[in-house]
Amino acid sequence: xxxxxxxxxxxxxxxxxxxxxxxxxxPALTDVVFMVRGTSQMFIxxxxxxxxxxxxxxxxxxxxxxxxxxxxSGVAAFVHDDEVSCLEDVRYLVSLLPANNLESPPVVPTLxxxxxxxxxxxxxxxxxxxxxxxxxxxxxxVVDDGEYLEFAERWATNIICALARLDxxxxxxxxxxxxxxxxxxxxxxxxxxxxxxxxxxxxxxPLLTFVDVPGFLPGTDQxxxxxxxxxxxxxxxxxxxxxxxxxxxVRKAYGGAYIVMDSRSIGADLSFAWPTNEIAVMGADAAxxxxxxxxxxxxxxxxxxxxxxxxEYRAELMHPYYAVERGLVDDVIDPxxxxxxxxxxxxxxxxxxxxxxxxxxxxxxx
Numbered sequence: 001x002x003x004x005x006x007x008x009x010x011x012x013x014x015x016x017x018x019x020x021x022x023x024x025x026x027p028a029l030t031d032v033v034f035m036v037r038g039t040s041q042m043f044i045x046x047x048x049x050x051x052x053x054x055x056x057x058x059x060x061x062x063x064x065x066x067x068x069x070x071x072x073s074g075v076a077a078f079v080h081d082d083e084v085s086c087l088e089d090v091r092y093l094v095s096l097l098p099a100n101n102l103e104s105p106p107v108v109p110t111l112x113x114x115x116x117x118x119x120x121x122x123x124x125x126x127x128x129x130x131x132x133x134x135x136x137x138x139x140x141x142v143v144d145d146g147e148y149l150e151f152a153e154r155w156a157t158n159i160i161c162a163l164a165r166l167d168x169x170x171x172x173x174x175x176x177x178x179x180x181x182x183x184x185x186x187x188x189x190x191x192x193x194x195x196x197x198x199x200x201x202x203x204x205x206p207l208l209t210f211v212d213v214p215g216f217l218p219g220t221d222q223x224x225x226x227x228x229x230x231x232x233x234x235x236x237x238x239x240x241x242x243x244x245x246x247x248x249x250v251r252k253a254y255g256g257a258y259i260v261m262d263s264r265s266i267g268a269d270l271s272f273a274w275p276t277n278e279i280a281v282m283g284a285d286a287a288x289x290x291x292x293x294x295x296x297x298x299x300x301x302x303x304x305x306x307x308x309x310x311x312e313y314r315a316e317l318m319h320p321y322y323a324v325e326r327g328l329v330d331d332v333i334d335p336x337x338x339x340x341x342x343x344x345x346x347x348x349x350x351x352x353x354x355x356x357x358x359x360x361x362x363x364x365x366x
Contacts, residue, residue, distance in 0.1 A: 010097045010203060014090055015040035015076075016083060018060065028075055031199050032093065032151070035066035035076040036086050042069060042076075074155040074192060092149060096163045096170050097203055104204050105170035112144045114167040114343035121335040127276050129252045129283065132178045135160055135210060138250065139173055142166070142339045148173065151196055156188035157181075161196035163205070167343045169350075172200035175210035176261070178251075185257045186217040187230040197237040206244040206346055209262040215255040215282065232365040235260045239267055240362055242354035246345050248338065249273040249329065254282050264328060269352065270345050271329040274338075275320045279328055284314040 013027030015035045024042045027033050035042070043064030051057050062068070069076035078093075080086035098105045118141045125133055139162060140146040148164035157180040162173045174193050176183035200207055216227060238245065238260070247268045253261065258279060262268045273279075280287065288309040289296070299305035323329045333341050 008102065009100045010094070012090060012093065014086065015042060015066075016086075018042075020044070020046050024064075031202075032077045033069075033075055034078045034080070034086050034090060035069060036083055037066045037079060037081055039083075041065050070152070070154045072155070074152055074188065077151045079154070089149070093163070096149065096165075101202055101204065107168045107170075108165060110144045110165065110168045112167075115340040117336045118142060118339050119336055121338060125250060125274075125276070125335070127251075129214075129276075129278060130182075132182065134179050135175045135177045135183075135212065135250075138210060139164070139175060142342065143171075143173075144168065152192055156186075156192040158183055158186065159189040159193050161193060166208075166339070166346065169346060170205055171342075171346070172196065172205045172207050173210065174207065174262070176213045178212055181217065182214050183212050184214055184217045185231060185234070185260065186222055187225055187227050190227075190231045190234040190260070194233040194237040197234070197241055201237075201241040201243050204243060206349065207238075207241060207246070207262065208342060209245070209247045209268075211247060211249045211253045211258065211261045212251040213253055213257040213261055215257045229365045231256075231260060235266060236362070236364050238262045241267075242352075242356060244346060244349035244352050245269050246342060246349070247271040247329075248342070249277040249279065249323070251276050252278045252283070254278070254280055264330075269349055272341055272345075273320070273323055273329045273332050274335045275332055277320055277323060277329070277332070278318045279323045280318055284310045284318055288313050 011030035013030040013033045015027060015033065017039060018041045019027060020043055024044055027042065038061070041060045041064045047058050047060055047063055050063065066076060066079040070079040078086070078089055080089065096105060120141050121138060124137045124141065139148055139160065143164035143166055148162040150160060150162040152161065158177050160173065160175040160177050164171055164173055174196060197207060216222070216231060245262055245268045247262045247264070247270070249271070251274065259265055264271045288306060291313070292309045296302050296306050296309070320332050324332055
């Protein structure tokens with residue numbers, strides 16, 4: 001079943017059966033695709049054609065089943081075991097979206113106070129930049145009643161994209177996930193987040209970005225597969241977004257990945273940081289090894305010299321208020337005030353009117 005109309009209203013595809021050939025483009029072009037395990041499949045060429053051309057034997061589910069599109073292709077945003085649970089989530093998603101792109105999402109009264117202190121955040125996020133934690137716990141602590149709807153949770157798991165409510169208002173959340181690949185950005189994460197940012201911008205949903213990113217994933221596979229142009233998709237999506245955009249640096253924000261994650265330099269309306277923030281080109285260890293490479297190599301005690309330089313670099317350039325001094329963030333806040341700060345910032349930006357250039361469309365990265 002495909003719920004479709006003009007491009008100004010949300011379009012949702014609910015796949016309850018097979019969809020092959022050119023017809024598979026119809027659901028793929030909608031805003032969100034739901035699939036049901038065991039009954040729905042999507043592919044351009046079916047198993048018989050694949051076997052005839054390549055000699056490879058594969059089932060319909062193995063080629064284009066729900067789990068394939070949920071974990072490998074990223075086509076399916078939501079996958080369910082049965083039609084009942086699938087349709088329940090469809091209803092929940094519809095309740096979070098506006099009727100069309102000229103309206104704001106529906107506001108729902110909440111008993112969760114906007115200024116509620118988030119005491120648990122002090123225990124959830126470790127101060128050490130290398131220790132993992134589950135960013136979902138941070139999101140659940142901040143949003144109304146701990147409820148959110150995560151998109152494509154099994155694809156590009158190093159980044160989280162979700163819809164939630166904060167003080168009754170719908171918000172789109174993009175967050176690095178330190179529990180998966182240390183939260184780095186790569187090709188798939190960039191594409192997933194870019195698509196989500198564009199959807200939120202299309203339907204007047206403000207964007208909240210939680211940053212804890214060590215950089216882009218290094219490697220020949222990423223470079224040869226075009227991480228430069230794919231990473232630029234997320235950069236372009238944020239730059240083109242006209243909805244309120246608020247950044248929160250939870251812990252570390254290194255290199256170009258920090259810039260791409262809705263930094264002030266690409267147009268974020270407001271940027272806040274926890275006291276544990278580290279905004280830099282790279283971590284102190286790596287930076288010291290590059291900057292003081294010759295000094296360390298020539299030292300009689302390289303390890304002692306390295307440790308000294310790392311300490312100096314961290315103390316001078318990576319202290320919590322370095323970012324404020326240079327205008328990279330607007331304020332360093334108590335983590336327990338995260339919900340209160342977000343709610344206040346959203347209220348301030350609710351009447352935002354962006355003036356965009358007159359053009360048919362931008363030339364988005366391919």
